[in-house]
Amino acid sequence: MTSSLLLQKDVLIADLRRKLAEAEETMRAIRENEVDALVMRGPLADEIFTIGGEQESYRTFMEVMEPGAAALDGAGRVLYANSTLTRLLGRSLAELQGKPLAESLNGNAGTEIARLLRDASDTARTREIHLSRKGEAELHFIAVAAPLQLGTTSGHAVTFTDVTERVLNESAEQSEHAARAVIASANEAVLVCDRNGIITHANAAAGIAYDGNPIGKVFAEIIPLVFRDSTGVLQADDMIAMVIGGTPLRGIEATAPKAPRVKDYLVSAAPLRIAGDRISGAVVTMVDLSQRKAAEKQQNLLMRELDHRVKNTLALVVSISARTASNTDTVEAFQKAFSGRIQALAATHTLLLDNAWSSLELQDIVMSEVAPYVEAAADQVTIEGLNVAVTPRAAIAFGLVVHELTTNAVKYGALSQPGGRVTVRAIGRDSGNDGAFVLEWRESGGPQVAPPDRKGFGHAVIARSLQYSPGGGAEFDFDPSGVVCRISIPPEDLN
């Protein structure tokens, strides 16, 4: 054999060895499931055969499935994804194929899918997944992974069922419950209107503004509002329209003429935004202003009353001054008599102030007037049955009368000497004088009494003070054993 023949033989053997090794490697690869397609030599041309059947069948099946679906290999790479899933993920099939599905999902969703595949090595597993896409609302899925054998490949089938709507509905339902609870807990009347001004929600407190079930009724029709200072231009329907237009109204005083219980309100209204920027209605709150209004009215009344009283008092002071001057001979006498009478007036005023100018009892007035002149009033002055309340008008007049009687008694009568006594007691209602309340001032134990030569201002005060009404007045009886004065309090001034 020539050396050239030997070389050819070596080359041939080496080539055969390489081919044998290649054939063995191919057999090993097929046996060990490392290939899933073979090239077959056909009569006309080579053909490709897929081991484990054609893929078209399972792909067609996946396409008709309603949920998003993907077939993954053992490493979690996408072999195929149906069009529902590519649409949900916003990726093309080419972008997804061959890449791990977990990497194609944003944020937590990728981690969740990786966990799901790990858990589903033997059996199907389920996990809830949230998917956020740029500029769009979050999507919610129920992902199910189950082991899958595709030809020679072991992997997973994964489906994604979109439950976004259900989750949103549940969330909306919870929000609705919360909103209802908030509205129900509010002390103020709260009414919610839709864009047409029709009431959709109202709390129990709304009963002060409308007697009945307001749901489904037009707000402006069942609760017409008259806004102060708006000269009738703004009405309830305009208010709702303004709010739905995006302008909130805060704290406007309004009257609700048709409201069953409370008429005066502080009304606020705000646009209702349930989702996004769209205004879906208006929330109206109505705060009861009746107590505040009543307080304002009381204040105005008191201001007018005070003005009236100050004028009356000043007129009375001028009158007392003039009459005292005409009945006194010296400046000292004038000063004493005048200041005594002004103090009597002040004492009654003090009592009235303590009782907030409401009413006083006659016994308190007597005590107040007598106290400055008698050290131990209880010993010399007795009061019986005078726990009778009278108006401020009668209190002031009666106070002046008692003051004059007391000063007379101190100067000339029972209180001018030890052992003298004064009894002030109720006689009762006078049937002949419109039911006036009659009481008696009776002195005893003092010097003998004789009628006075001239009637001073004190006498005039006593006789006239209560004559502002036909039922009122006072009469003297100069009994030698002691002065007796019968005083009538006009019936309309008894409380």
Added chain:
Amino acid sequence: MTPVKSPRKLILYVAGQTPKSLAAIANLERICAEELPGQYTVEVIDLRKDPKLARQHGIVAIPTLVRELPIPLRKLIGDLSDTGKVLVNLKITDGA
């Protein structure tokens, strides 16, 4: 000075989008990028589109990776998931 060598070519034969084909493409891309940067360019030939191209390298099983140069020609059958095995066949030593 080390001469700049032009990248050598690897040919990966696949059959459409069978699971092993997709896995082989993904594995090869990863290995080239992570372990052999700049050393190879990869051509993927889909035999489903043109089956006669299989004859050029006598391809029987798919997927198969072929390294033509440096000689000897090497074939790696399978989805290339065994990185160590791939590297043994593709590592270019100084002498290669």
